[in-house]
Amino acid sequence: MTDSVVFVASDVPVLNNMFRFQWEKAQDCYVLLYPEGMIQLNGPAGEIMELVDGERDAAQIIAELEAKFSDAGDLSGDVLEFLAEAKKQGWLA
Known part of the structure; x- marks a missing residue:
């Protein structure tokens, strides 16, 4: 599949x-x-995008979210999946 995008923890x-x-x-x-318009982000997407600054890698973003939402458990899969989708949508360079 040519439109498959993978995001790994070391990606910024x-x-x-x-x-x-x-x-x-x-x-x-x-x-x-x-x-041309505006994309409304749901709560989790907004929390992730708020940490996208071009300096933090995905692992740092995951760690910050897991610290903030300590009762949520392991967020790595969900965050990496969202970042891959955001890249596929063109929201991330």
């Missing part, structure tokens, strides 16, 4: 410069803004 996610990530008060959620 970087927001595609076509998007701007921000809290949208009117929508009561985090969003990705782009010239």
